[in-house]
Amino acid sequence: MKAKVLHFKKKCTGCSACFGQSPVFWKMDSDGEGFSSLIGAKEIGDHWELEVDTKEAIRANEEAAEICPVNIIHVKKYENK
Numbered sequence: 095m096k097a098k099v100l101h102f103k104k105k106c107t108g109c110s111a112c113f114g115q116s117p118v119f120w121k122m123d124s125d126g127e128g129f130s131s132l133i134g135a136k137e138i139g140d141h142w143e144l145e146v147d148t149k150e151a152i153r154a155n156e157e158a159a160e161i162c163p164v165n166i167i168h169v170k171k172y173e174n175k
């Protein structure tokens with residue numbers, strides 16, 4: 095199982111809940127904007143995206159998605175090809 099983790103960063107409120115829940119994958123930016131970042135993600139169009147491929151990584155990001163109060167983290171699972 096693989097998954098894409100999507101972060102619609104422009105709508106981030108900087109509450110840091112994702113970082114508090116899953117600090118292996120999330121950090122808070124130090125550039126003064128106050129947004130969070132999905133570590134290692136690439137900017138694609140209107141969001142940032144990271145591919146993960148372990149059950150633990152998927153679960154950790156699902157937990158971050160569940161705790162985000164503005165619902166801007168999405169985990170899209172798909173089968174390995």
Ligand code: SF4
Nearest residue numbers: 106107109110112162
């Ligand atoms: S939980 Fe959501 S709103 Fe809060 S810092 Fe993370 S992405 Fe931003």
